[in-house]
Amino acid sequence: MKYFINGILRENPVLVLMLGLCPTLAVSGTLRDAVGMGVAVIFVLLGSNLVISLIRKGVPSQLRIPVFIIVISTFVTIIDYTMQAYQPELYKMLGVFVPLIVVNCIILARAEAFASKHSVSLSILDALGIGIGFVLAIGAMGFVRELLGNGSIVGRIVLGESFHQNPVLFMVLPPGAFLVIAFLMAAMRKWRTS
Amino acid sequence: MSTKTVKLALILFVAAGVSAATLSMIYSVTKPKIDEFKVVTLQANLREVLQGAVEFPVIIPDTLWRGIDSAGVAVGIAFKVFPKGYGGPIETLVGVRNDTTVAGIIIASPAEGMRETPGLGLKVREDWFRDQFREKKKEKLFLKKDGGELDAITAATISSRAVVNGVREGIEKYAQQLVEEEE
Secondary structure, rough: OOOHHHHHOOOOOOOOOOOOOHHHHOOOHHHHHHHHHHHHHHHHHHHHHHHHHHHHOOHHHHHHHHHHHHHHHHHHHHHHHHHHHHOHHHHHHHHOOOOOOOOHHHHHHHHHHHHOOOOHHHHHHHHHHHHHHHHHHHHHHHHHHHHHHHHHOOEEEEOOOHHHHHOHHEEEEHHHHHHHHHHHHHHHHHHOOO | OOOHHHHHHHHHHHHHHHHHHHHHHHHHHHHHHHHHHHHHHHHHHHHOOOOEEEEEOOOEEOOOOEEEEEOOOHHHEEEEOOOOOOOOEEEEEEEEEOOEEEEEEEOOOOHHOOOOOOOHHHHOOOOEEEOOOOOOOHHHOHHHHHHOOOOOOOOHHHHHHHHHHHHHHHHHHHHHHHHHHOO
16 A cells, blocks of 8 residues: 555655656646546556566566566557557547657656566556556646646636637646646645655 | 577567567457458548538549438548648548538547647647538638638647648649539
């Protein structure tokens, strides 16, 4: 349980470990995109942590990184194909994010820092915790940016039609992403140090 | 070459081999499903952009179709254009009736390789933007700021203009197919 909570708060991948900033900044313009990216990451993280934990004793230390990368990219491709074949509707929403996960350093970081040193069950808990931590962080970004930048939540207009016509457009553009993540990190830091 | 090096190379070889074998297996299982879904999606999309038509014989593979209604009458054509947007080509499927009015358009999703910016250019996929094209002839297919009748998406003029111009140029390019039908 400790490992599960750990990933959500004390070691939140985005706001504390500062990993995976690239997708967090790039794919958080709307809440729906943000959650889509987060869910795809959870799938890959679970799979890669599971397999890497299983094979951790058979992989010599010099070969860790190349083997981890093979495992991760294999998983990403499997998920890409499977989703496309059996969940085409879901794929329409998440498909664009799946290939991006290969370059998400959260996955490799957890493989190296956790799954290669811990048992399968702990690695799964870690993957869930980190994954949920990632979803919450990127989801918070998406929520704030969509609300202020488009006046809507998941496409539904909530701040009134006039605001929707004339929103703080800056927020859905890249500078808005940096601004929001800075505020979130500052809030997280304040909460952790107090 | 020490035995240790050989051992490492072998392990990496095995890892890559297992990965390749797994992927080729997954690929061969999923490929037919994926293709089948693509065919179904295309048929559904054709029916949506050219309402009334039920059969779509191919004129140019993957590019141009004729729309035939249930009585066997040719009601128009449907074609794909790939105007260059902000992030790359924007795959657009357009249905045009015999009187050269646009019947409807559908724009590919990001999962199908469309790369406009989420929150900005990607909004060309929204219903209000697509619905503007309905019942319009090519003379009116310009953005309002270019002297036409269509609203652009705020802060995404490049993507909006690309789609509008792509649809109009597509009609110019393929309109002769409609004339042939009337003869």
